[in-house]
Amino acid sequence: MIKDETVLLRIPCRYIGVAVLSLLAISTKNSVGSDLYQDQSGADNVRRLLDSQVAAWNKGDLKGFMAGYWKSEKLTFFSGDKIEHGWQATYDRYQKRYQAEGREMGTLTFSELKIEIIGPEMAWVRGRWKLVTSKETPRGLFTLVFKKLPEGWRIVHDHTSAGQ
Amino acid sequence: MIKDETVLLRIPCRYIGVAVLSLLAISTKNSVGSDLYQDQSGADNVRRLLDSQVAAWNKGDLKGFMAGYWKSEKLTFFSGDKIEHGWQATYDRYQKRYQAEGREMGTLTFSELKIEIIGPEMAWVRGRWKLVTSKETPRGLFTLVFKKLPEGWRIVHDHTSAGQ
Numbered sequence: 001m002i003k004d005e006t007v008l009l010r011i012p013c014r015y016i017g018v019a020v021l022s023l024l025a026i027s028t029k030n031s032v033g034s035d036l037y038q039d040q041s042g043a044d045n046v047r048r049l050l051d052s053q054v055a056a057w058n059k060g061d062l063k064g065f066m067a068g069y070w071k072s073e074k075l076t077f078f079s080g081d082k083i084e085h086g087w088q089a090t091y092d093r094y095q096k097r098y099q100a101e102g103r104e105m106g107t108l109t110f111s112e113l114k115i116e117i118i119g120p121e122m123a124w125v126r127g128r129w130k131l132v133t134s135k136e137t138p139r140g141l142f143t144l145v146f147k148k149l150p151e152g153w154r155i156v157h158d159h160t161s162a163g164q
Numbered sequence: 165m166i167k168d169e170t171v172l173l174r175i176p177c178r179y180i181g182v183a184v185l186s187l188l189a190i191s192t193k194n195s196v197g198s199d200l201y202q203d204q205s206g207a208d209n210v211r212r213l214l215d216s217q218v219a220a221w222n223k224g225d226l227k228g229f230m231a232g233y234w235k236s237e238k239l240t241f242f243s244g245d246k247i248e249h250g251w252q253a254t255y256d257r258y259q260k261r262y263q264a265e266g267r268e269m270g271t272l273t274f275s276e277l278k279i280e281i282i283g284p285e286m287a288w289v290r291g292r293w294k295l296v297t298s299k300e301t302p303r304g305l306f307t308l309v310f311k312k313l314p315e316g317w318r319i320v321h322d323h324t325s326a327g328q
Binding site (some may be wrong): 057076078079080081082083111118119122124126128139140141142143157159160161162163 | 246247283
């Protein structure tokens, strides 16, 4: 006799296997995701993007440099006490400062980069920048927030400061 | 007859219930976590911490203000082209600038705060700061990175810039 609280199951073994594996897959999905935060793939991609920005800048290719930024009205660029909202405003700022009459783009380097991957889709980066032009050598710091978008990792926020 | 590939299970119903609930709990743990990213609890806590920093500053309580920062050598504070490493160096910088002979802390306000919760343990914040002293009114921008530590949400990185 089977008591009220007991159930009799006739389940082909292969289905039990599939069910157990499926549940394990679901329950471990996120811990595998967490491990990814530690690995180098996100950091490598962010690093490559920064390298490509520097390479573009040093060829005088401002559009190539700007390809590292989120092409959105929601991009923010902080400098001094001035906020630029959006990709176009950020591009215009760079153009005015470095491509206008009598200006030059010079040679850019980044150093002391610290790339921190927060999750599968977010990262933040600290570093130093230095620009060597024929007249001066401005330098300073930046804090960048990155997001992994369908088009790849992009800077969604840039806070840049210069030495005084 | 039970075929070779079929298993006969006699499992009390209450155990099946417990097992299913346990597996559901494991598999949904992280998706519940994801939902938390959207809700207000993290943002509220970060907001409260910033409010308590401003309140402490405006009472001349620099230690109270500093309680918002991660008490670690790993805290970073960026300003201009100068990096301070660690809580103590950050505190010393504030003390020199605002509590030394002839200096004053003035009245601090934060505005245009944008708090972005990235995950259960990370957030970043953009905003404007303004300081009203008897002699001048410096103002500028900040980007903060927050981490939820055992002691609560704390600033782990501060990039501050001032208008020129």
